[in-house]
Structure formats: structure tokens, C-alpha cells
Amino acid sequence: MLGTDTLVSVGLPVRNGAARLEGVVSSVLAQDHENIELVICDNASTDDTEEFCRELARSDSRIAYHRQPRNVGLLNNFIHAGRIARGTFFRWVGDDDWLxxxxxxxxxxxxxxxxxxxxxxxxxxxxxxxxxxxxxxxxxxxxxxxxxxxxxxxxxxxxxxxxxxxxxxxxxxxxxxxxxxxxxxxxxxxxxxxxxxxxxxxxxxxxxxxxxxxxxxxxxxxxxxxxxxxxxxxxxxxxxxxxxxxxxxxxxxxxxxxxxxxxxxxxxxxxxxxxxxxxxxxxxxxxxxxxxxxxxxxxxxxxxxx
Incomplete structure (x- = not known):
């Protein structure tokens, strides 16, 4: 049985997306399913993405923030989000999407x-x-x-x-x-x-x-x-x-x-x-x-x- 305790991970790969993240993060955290993990995979951003995401992670325990030490490429960053997620179920979301x-x-x-x-x-x-x-x-x-x-x-x-x-x-x-x-x-x-x-x-x-x-x-x-x-x-x-x-x-x-x-x-x-x-x-x-x-x-x- 799938209950409210089933962990669902949402992977959010991003690079230089600080200006776009607020809306999508809010929509993920507003899910009516209770057990949500938001995995933000930052592909070595050079803008304010790291600071913004670290503040988000401090403010909400459902957010896991990971920063790549170097640019690993678009696909590898997507793949990494899925690999480090902990949920039984997983989906990706874009940095300007909405759920x-x-x-x-x-x-x-x-x-x-x-x-x-x-x-x-x-x-x-x-x-x-x-x-x-x-x-x-x-x-x-x-x-x-x-x-x-x-x-x-x-x-x-x-x-x-x-x-x-x-x-x-x-x-x-x-x-x-x-x-x-x-x-x-x-x-x-x-x-x-x-x-x-x-x-x-x-x-x-x-x-x-x-x-x-x-x-x-x-x-x-x-x-x-x-x-x-x-x-x-x-x-x-x-x-x-x-x-x-x-x-x-x-x-x-x-x-x-x-x-x-x-x-x-x-x-x-x-x-x-x-x-x-x-x-x-x-x-x-x-x-x-x-x-x-x-x-x-x-x-x-x-x-x-x-």
C-alpha cells in the first residue's frame, strides 16, 4: 500500500537559475502528499543560485541541496539528481516549471x-x-x-x-x-x-x-x-x-x-x-x-x- 509516508523525491537540476527557482520550489513544497524530498542539483552555478538554495535548505528540512564542484554537463546533472534521491518514487522538474x-x-x-x-x-x-x-x-x-x-x-x-x-x-x-x-x-x-x-x-x-x-x-x-x-x-x-x-x-x-x-x-x-x-x-x-x-x-x- 502507498500511504502518506511513501517518500517521493523531486529532482531539480539547475545551473544559474537563481532568478527562476522561487516559483518551482514553492510548487513542489506545496504538494498535498506529505512525504516530499526536493533534491536540488546545482551544476556549479556562477550566479546567486548557491546562496539562494543554501538558504532554502536551511529553512525547510525537506530540501536537500547538492552543488557540483565543476560543470558536469546537463545530462550528468540530471542523472545525479536521481541517483542521490532517497524516494521510492522520483520525478524531475525544470527550474522554471510548476506542479x-x-x-x-x-x-x-x-x-x-x-x-x-x-x-x-x-x-x-x-x-x-x-x-x-x-x-x-x-x-x-x-x-x-x-x-x-x-x-x-x-x-x-x-x-x-x-x-x-x-x-x-x-x-x-x-x-x-x-x-x-x-x-x-x-x-x-x-x-x-x-x-x-x-x-x-x-x-x-x-x-x-x-x-x-x-x-x-x-x-x-x-x-x-x-x-x-x-x-x-x-x-x-x-x-x-x-x-x-x-x-x-x-x-x-x-x-x-x-x-x-x-x-x-x-x-x-x-x-x-x-x-x-x-x-x-x-x-x-x-x-x-x-x-x-x-x-x-x-x-x-x-x-x-x-
């Missing part, structure tokens, strides 16, 4: 109703840079299946759908199942990790908006710089992701028949993404060609005085 007061308790109820689950997601509201807030409704059932390949295929299908529908990296997880999954610092690693989680066990979903995140679209090269990966990965991110998925399928202990189905699902995801990329590039080339033609006509008219 509804019943986010944790609603997710725990889903775990209590189905002991098979290793992860419970909720609807998330996303605010774009222009201030527009949007959400999506996930109505699928594949991620709850006992068949690991059905879950894997559903997660890969979702990677080509809207980000508004489901975000497993910001759901509540069984910490012992999550920390055992190896992670590699690479572009699209979050998607690879989600697929690994899908193979690990069934998921539940709470169809209510219980979390808020700020969303901004970043070019893949910008994301690569934030992750600290080689610049060349930006040109091959989908292929590297595909190869990493095939690697993990080989290591996951699936039967021969399951492995064939999982490889086929990975190929479908990759092929669809490649078609979409080719279509995008084609439209871009057509647009550029049109701009060149228009520019040439303008130059010709200018040269002839017409």
Missing part, C-alpha cells in the same frame, strides 16, 4: 491502482515564448500493455507526434527502475531514454493538467551546444538515435520474435522521420529558389531602370 498541488498524489493513486506500472505521466500545459499556453490529450493504451514491444512501438510512434501529448521524462517513476537504465550523452537522448523506459515496464497516465512547463523551440545545433556534444552530431542525430535504439533492443533480453518486432518499429520511426526531414528540406529549397528568382528579377528591373 499542481495534487500532481504527486494523483500519480501515486495511479500506481496504487496498478502495481505493474513503473511510470505515470500527466497532461502538461506548455507556454510558448509568445505567451500562448497549450496542452494535448493522450488517449492511447499501448504504453500500459504487458507486451514490451507494443509499449516500445507506441513510444516510437509518439516521437513523430506532437510534444503536447505526453512527456515521460517529466512523469513520476519508480526510482529503482529508472536509475538502472544507462544513458548516453547525445542528441535526442531524451527520446532514446523514453523508449528504454517503455521497454522496462508498463506506464499509466492521468488525463489532467497537473504540471506546467515553458516551451521554446531550439535548433538542434543549439541543443547540441547545451549538451556539450560534438557539432557533427547535429547532421546525423536521427541516425545516431536509430542506431542507439537498435543497440538497446539487442541488450534488453527480448526473445527473437520480440527483437524482430522492436527493430521493425525502430525502422518505421526512423523512416518516417527521414521522410519528414527530406520533405522539409525540399520545401526549403523551393522557397530559396523562389527568393533567388525574385531577387534576380528585382536586380534586372533595377539595372534597366524599369
Amino acid at each position: 499542481a498541488p495534487d500532481c504527486v498524489s494523483a500519480s501515486l493513486r495511479a500506481f496504487e491502482q496498478d502495481g505493474r506500472l513503473i511510470l505515470v505521466t500527466t497532461q502538461v500545459a506548455y507556454t510558448d515564448p509568445d505567451g500562448t499556453t497549450r496542452t494535448g490529450v493522450y488517449e492511447g493504451t499501448g504504453l500500459r500493455s504487458d507486451d514490451p514491444v507494443e509499449r516500445f512501438a507506441e513510444m516510437l510512434r509518439m516521437l513523430n507526434e506532437s510534444h503536447l501529448l505526453i512527456d515521460p521524462l517529466y512523469g513520476l517513476m519508480r526510482r529503482d527502475r529508472m536509475v538502472d537504465i544507462p544513458r548516453r550523452n547525445m542528441l535526442r537522448e531524451d527520446e532514446v531514454f523514453a523508449a528504454k523506459l517503455a521497454l522496462a515496464g508498463p506506464w499509466g497516465h492521468v488525463p489532467e493538467v497537473l504540471a506546467h512547463r515553458n516551451w521554446k523551440h531550439e535548433r538542434i545545433r543549439v541543443i547540441g551546444r547545451r549538451l556539450g556534444v560534438p557539432a557533427w552530431q547535429a547532421h546525423f542525430s536521427s541516425t545516431l538515435q536509430y542506431l542507439e535504439l537498435l543497440n538497446w533492443v539487442r541488450e534488453s533480453g527480448l526473445t527473437g520474435e520480440q527483437s524482430r518486432r522492436a527493430r521493425a518499429a525502430a525502422h518505421r520511426m526512423y523512416a518516417r522521420r527521414q521522410r519528414r526531414t527530406a520533405s522539409h528540406r525540399g520545401r526549403k529549397l523551393v522557397r530559396l529558389a523562389g527568393e533567388l528568382v525574385s531577387g534576380g528579377r528585382f536586380s534586372e528591373r533595377s539595372a534597366t531602370g524599369r
Whole structure:
């Protein structure tokens, strides 16, 4: 039974986020589930983050503050938060996110109703840079299946759908199942990790908006710089992701028949993404060609005085 004494850890990785932390910290500490641990992992911030967080930890015993002695990278700081947390259940939260007061308790109820689950997601509201807030409704059932390949295929299908529908990296997880999954610092690693989680066990979903995140679209090269990966990965991110998925399928202990189905699902995801990329590039080339033609006509008219 999951009671009020079940410890739930919320991991908050941060670097130079002093100006953004107050709101998210308040929302975590305001959870109606009583036994909460907030683990702040400071990735060697150079602003006032350390002072702010140490003061928070002094004022509330539910806060555990850890400071990295040097910048260990974005992914490693996320991983470390999960490893040093003490809770039976764990979720990450961003330094400018917000959780509804019943986010944790609603997710725990889903775990209590189905002991098979290793992860419970909720609807998330996303605010774009222009201030527009949007959400999506996930109505699928594949991620709850006992068949690991059905879950894997559903997660890969979702990677080509809207980000508004489901975000497993910001759901509540069984910490012992999550920390055992190896992670590699690479572009699209979050998607690879989600697929690994899908193979690990069934998921539940709470169809209510219980979390808020700020969303901004970043070019893949910008994301690569934030992750600290080689610049060349930006040109091959989908292929590297595909190869990493095939690697993990080989290591996951699936039967021969399951492995064939999982490889086929990975190929479908990759092929669809490649078609979409080719279509995008084609439209871009057509647009550029049109701009060149228009520019040439303008130059010709200018040269002839017409």
C-alpha cells in the first residue's frame, strides 16, 4: 500500500537559475502528499543560485541541496539528481516549471491502482515564448500493455507526434527502475531514454493538467551546444538515435520474435522521420529558389531602370 509516508523525491537540476527557482520550489513544497524530498542539483552555478538554495535548505528540512564542484554537463546533472534521491518514487522538474498541488498524489493513486506500472505521466500545459499556453490529450493504451514491444512501438510512434501529448521524462517513476537504465550523452537522448523506459515496464497516465512547463523551440545545433556534444552530431542525430535504439533492443533480453518486432518499429520511426526531414528540406529549397528568382528579377528591373 502507498500511504502518506511513501517518500517521493523531486529532482531539480539547475545551473544559474537563481532568478527562476522561487516559483518551482514553492510548487513542489506545496504538494498535498506529505512525504516530499526536493533534491536540488546545482551544476556549479556562477550566479546567486548557491546562496539562494543554501538558504532554502536551511529553512525547510525537506530540501536537500547538492552543488557540483565543476560543470558536469546537463545530462550528468540530471542523472545525479536521481541517483542521490532517497524516494521510492522520483520525478524531475525544470527550474522554471510548476506542479499542481495534487500532481504527486494523483500519480501515486495511479500506481496504487496498478502495481505493474513503473511510470505515470500527466497532461502538461506548455507556454510558448509568445505567451500562448497549450496542452494535448493522450488517449492511447499501448504504453500500459504487458507486451514490451507494443509499449516500445507506441513510444516510437509518439516521437513523430506532437510534444503536447505526453512527456515521460517529466512523469513520476519508480526510482529503482529508472536509475538502472544507462544513458548516453547525445542528441535526442531524451527520446532514446523514453523508449528504454517503455521497454522496462508498463506506464499509466492521468488525463489532467497537473504540471506546467515553458516551451521554446531550439535548433538542434543549439541543443547540441547545451549538451556539450560534438557539432557533427547535429547532421546525423536521427541516425545516431536509430542506431542507439537498435543497440538497446539487442541488450534488453527480448526473445527473437520480440527483437524482430522492436527493430521493425525502430525502422518505421526512423523512416518516417527521414521522410519528414527530406520533405522539409525540399520545401526549403523551393522557397530559396523562389527568393533567388525574385531577387534576380528585382536586380534586372533595377539595372534597366524599369
